[in-house]
Amino acid sequence: MTRKELLHSICNTTADYRAGDLEPPTPAHVERWVSQFDPSIQLPVLAEMDHVLKKTYFSVEAVTSFLRNGIRTKKLVGEDPGSFWSKVKLLDVQGGGNSQRELNILFSEILRAECGVDFYQGDHPPSAFVYLDDGIFTGNRVRRDLEDWIEHEAPNRCQIHVICIALHSGGHYYAQQRINKKIKEVGKDVVVDWWRRIELEDRKAYTDSSDVLRPTFVPDNLEVQEYVEGLRYKPTFRNAGNIGGNGIFSSEEGRALLEQTFLVAGTKIRRMCPNLGETQRPLGHMTLESLGFGSLVVTFRNCPNNAPLALWAGEPWYPLFPRTTNSETAMQNLIARIFSDGS
Known part of the structure; x- marks a missing residue:
């Protein structure tokens, strides 16, 4: 070329x-x-x-497709996706950045469009929890978030589904080991399952x-x-x-x-x-x-x-991908365009 x-x-x-x-x-x-x-x-x-x-x-488009497919993955949801997801609670526990909050917005809209239901909003413990993020890299973010949540907020018995676009093997292994250690320390019965679009070796x-x-x-x-x-x-x-x-x-x-x-x-x-x-x-x-x-x-x-x-990296370097730490409004506008187009 x-x-x-x-x-x-x-x-x-x-x-x-x-x-x-x-x-x-x-x-x-x-x-x-x-x-x-x-x-x-x-x-x-x-x-x-x-x-x-x-x-x-x-x-x-790729992320939306992944989430749509996940909503109907039988290994995860069984035969009735709507019934499964209506009993699942999305976690909003990320300690830094907005990736989880933004993706939660997108996932909620996709679920509503696909199944006509919302994620669980009740007070008593749901059947499972979802920790959603775009990527697991070193594993530090997810393990810190879940360690804190497991110790202070998780019910004594529960299941967590970690769902991400890109999962790096080293970060996955490290986070899982640290999370398992915390589960043992607090004496709770917590099962963590991991779902990804792509797994990358590091x-x-x-x-x-x-x-x-x-x-x-x-x-x-x-x-x-x-x-x-x-x-x-x-x-x-x-x-x-x-x-x-x-x-x-x-x-x-x-x-x-x-x-x-x-x-x-x-x-x-x-x-x-x-x-x-x-x-x-x-x-x-x-x-x-x-x-x-x-x-x-x-x-x-x-x-x-x-x-x-x-x-x-920014000024004085010129970046190919300028980073942001706050784009929730842009995400909401993007979602409005996605669903107004009927895609």
């Missing part, structure tokens, strides 16, 4: 990113973002991002076959080398030759290009942007000292801070 074709293709893939908050992305917007990289790699970066985003960008033991950015070496760049030297623990590098089980990357060459390019850019961005916290690593937010989480998942409502800084 030509440069012009790639610019348009990326815009088409991400056309509804933060719709209602931002104008639709334009070729000029993508061009301005990619022009921050060395001219010799701009076209290959565009080509690989075009491939990756077709796998990792979840539009409102566990350290499976670095070579991971679905996230895991560089194979430290590039010949002084800023990156100094950053790595300053880490308490040296990073685990990937052995080249595997694009991961979900086929997110087009090739080893394309994968390595993004890993190296975003690592160099992210280290530069950390120096350029003084308001970034220490845990905002070059390849994305990670509490543990590392190169960064490296997720490439983006949804129509936001870009997670676990993605590389090169995708979302």
